[in-house]
Amino acid sequence: MQDALIRKLESFQELTNEDRGALNSLVPRFRHVGPRTDLIREGEPPEDIHLILDGYACRYKVLPDGQRQIMAYLVPGDFCDLNVFILDQMDHTIGTVTACQVVDIPRHAIEAVMVDRPHVTQALWRCALVDEAILREWLVNIGGRPANQRIGHLMCELLLRLEAVGGVRNNSFSFPFTQADIADTMGLSNVHVNRTIQELRAMGLIALKQRVLTILDVGRLKAYCGFNPNYLHLRNSRWSTGRSVSWLSSGSGG
Amino acid sequence: MIKQGNVETLVVLQPIAVDTGSSDRTGMLVMANGMLVAVLIRLDAPEHENPQGWFVEAAFGRLQGLRVPAFDTLEDATRWLRQRLKP
Numbered sequence: 001m002q003d004a005l006i007r008k009l010e011s012f013q014e015l016t017n018e019d020r021g022a023l024n025s026l027v028p029r030f031r032h033v034g035p036r037t038d039l040i041r042e043g044e045p046p047e048d049i050h051l052i053l054d055g056y057a058c059r060y061k062v063l064p065d066g067q068r069q070i071m072a073y074l075v076p077g078d079f080c081d082l083n084v085f086i087l088d089q090m091d092h093t094i095g096t097v098t099a100c101q102v103v104d105i106p107r108h109a110i111e112a113v114m115v116d117r118p119h120v121t122q123a124l125w126r127c128a129l130v131d132e133a134i135l136r137e138w139l140v141n142i143g144g145r146p147a148n149q150r151i152g153h154l155m156c157e158l159l160l161r162l163e164a165v166g167g168v169r170n171n172s173f174s175f176p177f178t179q180a181d182i183a184d185t186m187g188l189s190n191v192h193v194n195r196t197i198q199e200l201r202a203m204g205l206i207a208l209k210q211r212v213l214t215i216l217d218v219g220r221l222k223a224y225c226g227f228n229p230n231y232l233h234l235r236n237s238r239w240s241t242g243r244s245v246s247w248l249s250s251g252s253g254g
Numbered sequence: 255m256i257k258q259g260n261v262e263t264l265v266v267l268q269p270i271a272v273d274t275g276s277s278d279r280t281g282m283l284v285m286a287n288g289m290l291v292a293v294l295i296r297l298d299a300p301e302h303e304n305p306q307g308w309f310v311e312a313a314f315g316r317l318q319g320l321r322v323p324a325f326d327t328l329e330d331a332t333r334w335l336r337q338r339l340k341p
Contacts, residue, residue: 067321179303189321191309194302195276 004053004165008077009123011164011234012130022117026109027051030101038095039080039102045089048104050080055100056176060184061092070185072135073097073158073177077165082110082128098176126233133231142187145225148196150186152225155206159215160229175213263287263339265332267294272311278302281311282328286339292317294331297324310335 006023009015015023030053033039039050042061052074059072059080071092074080080094085107096102114121134157141150155175162173179190179197186193200206205221207214215221263286270293272281277299284292295311297304307324308331310317317338325331 183321189309190303191278191297191311191324195274195278195299198276198299198301 004076005051007165009120009127012123012126013119013235015119015123019117019119019123022113022120026105026113027053027103030103033096033100033102035096035099038093040090041093042090046081046085046087048106049082049085049110050094051103051105052076052078052080053101053103056097056174057094057100057102058097058181058185059092059094068184069187070181071138072131073185075158075161075165076167078131079124079127082124082131085110097181098174130231130233133233137231147186147188147192148199149225150188151182151193151196152200152205152221153227154182154185155200155213155215156218156222156225156227156229157232158213159218160232160234164232164234170214171216171218172212172214174211175208176211263336263341265336265339267328267332274311278309282308284332284335286335289315291315291339292335294328296328 005027006015006020009023033055035055039057040046054076057074057078057080058070059074060068060070062068074094081090084090110124114124137157141153145153158175159168159171159173162168167173177185179193182188182193183190188196197206197208200221201208203220203224205215205217205224207216221227266285268283268285270281270283271279272293272295273279274295278295278297280296280298282294283290284294292313293311294308297307297309299305302324304324304326307326308328309324310320310322310331313320317335320338322334325334
């Protein structure tokens with residue numbers, strides 16, 4: 001479970017044993033947080049950095065009329081707020097979807113690792129940049145794709161992100177989101193979410209049973225929603241080859 | 255036609271079949287003061303959270319963009335729409 005972070009960072013770039021040791025020292029203990037519980041709320045000052053080791057969480061905001069908008073799903077290995085600690089207060093809330101194992105990393109520990117381990121620093125920057133890239137893709141998704149492709153796209157993305165941290169078996173993974181969660185993520189109504197999932201089922205692209213999603217035909221689902229995994233910047237994904245960056249491996253962190 | 259008026263806004267429902275890409279196809283055009291303001295759909299597909307409820311499938315003008323949960327009955331849906339359309 002603790003290796004979710006290392007697996008994720010290694011999906012971006014190679015790490016040395018010393019790098020792995022430094023990362024392991026960041027996560028000496030984790031705590032259990034129940035489902036549907038806020039880790040930090042909008043307006044609160046960010047202190048520790050939260051890392052999800054197990055379970056799913058999300059970023060969201062609530063509009064004055066009570067409408068919730070989810071802006072990100074956080075899966076094992078994801079930092080909730082890698083850079084937010086530089087800001088004075090949270091501009092959104094982070095809450096769990098399922099029960100989670102969460103690590104609270106003091107900011108000075110992250111700062112120390114960033115000084116000592118250049119490879120780790122690069123990998124953490126990549127995390128932050130990829131988070132931004134995902135947000136850009138979600139913007140395109142909500143603004144540019146019809147409902148059925150939107151949800152299919154989210155499913156493809158989760159498949160790859162979870163695969164990178166060992167959360168996928170036989171194209172199946174935990175999908176604990178309610179119709180309301182997906183509706184609040186995609187800017188759709190519950191009814192449209194329901195119809196879309198039925199449509200994806202009827203097309204033989206997915207199966208969803210007891211909150212486990214199986215992508216029955218990855219290639220077809222990917223083609224159906226025009227999924228291009230480039231924005232995830234994964235090194236070892238089955239859909240992308242990545243690129244070797246010489247200036248990263250020639251750094252002094254080895 | 256079913257007339258459900260009040261002093262402020264005359265709301266008229268007119269049955270219509272709608273292609274929603276699903277088995278939900280029984281609909282009502284909702285007209286207020288002679289103008290189309292919304293399309294209600296009965297949720298006939300068994301997978302819905304509240305089957306047989308009435309859902310605002312599309313809405314126009316002042317109602318546009320509102321995301322509302324499905325209503326249990328057509329009367330509930332109409333009452334809500336009429337309230338929203340009060341001048």
